Amino acid sequence: MQKLIHILKHHDLRTTQVRLDILAYFKKSESALSHADLETHFEKKLDRVTIYRTLNSFLENGILHKVPDDSGIAKYALCKHEGTEHNHDDDHVHFKCKQCDKIECLHDIDIPKLALPKKYKLVSANLLIEGICATCNDV
Amino acid sequence: MQKLIHILKHHDLRTTQVRLDILAYFKKSESALSHADLETHFEKKLDRVTIYRTLNSFLENGILHKVPDDSGIAKYALCKHEGTEHNHDDDHVHFKCKQCDKIECLHDIDIPKLALPKKYKLVSANLLIEGICATCNDV
């Protein structure tokens, strides 16, 4: 719990209750969350605008990263390396379950290198896999 | 040009001017387009709602596919296999240029197989690469 404060401190963000609560919820849920997810979870206790601004502030500071998705709704997930020097999240795999719709980051799987056409320069890679997650597979 | 009509016919869609125009623009632009892109391109000649409905109809019929993106805005691109039996688009690589923001499909590059954690079942894979495209690299 104390750890959450350090994440904020490390990024020179003031430690406020709102930020701690939102961070805690990301930690707990272990999957990508949308603004609507947060709004629902915190009911009316948090202002919609505050949630948007908190998400953007966390994005800018490398605490969260956006998750690519074809739903048209922005989704966010915790960066793995928060708390270290480089605040960019390493390229990794996102898994979206077709059944429960949850998106999780599979940080332990590397994206294989691949050859791009001539003159194309790669900066980052993001592999989005859709399928059935372990939880849904168990049912 | 005649070819566009056949795409519609093959999917049992009525050939209307709106659909031909939108299809033609996708063919020409060779990159993923958003609803806003189409609205801008066709100025006020096409109704917003008609564009939405045309996009959805093309999606359902496998003429277009959604492109995963972290912008939060839905983007669409032509399927490679329109006109064949299977109307699902094969998994492929999407390249988003950090400079011009265009997203294009790299149909010729295969996504490498990779091992998922236990009990995870893959259905489809989509690799999103960000970097600098050939056109921007030339300038």
Next chain:
DNA sequence: ATTTAATTGCAATAAAGTTGCATTGAAATG
């Protein structure tokens, strides 16, 4: 304890997407 500036909440607005309904028009029919 006081000051300062960032954070928050509220109101208003903009942008993105959907739904219902009347009108138009593609194509099937005789």
Next chain:
DNA sequence: CATTTCAATGCAACTTTATTGCAATTAAAT
């Protein structure tokens, strides 16, 4: 090729998603 039929379109209204400005609040620096 005239008529009929139902899908496609355009318009209006609405919902959802996201942004901006400003006053009130509060973290933390002094």
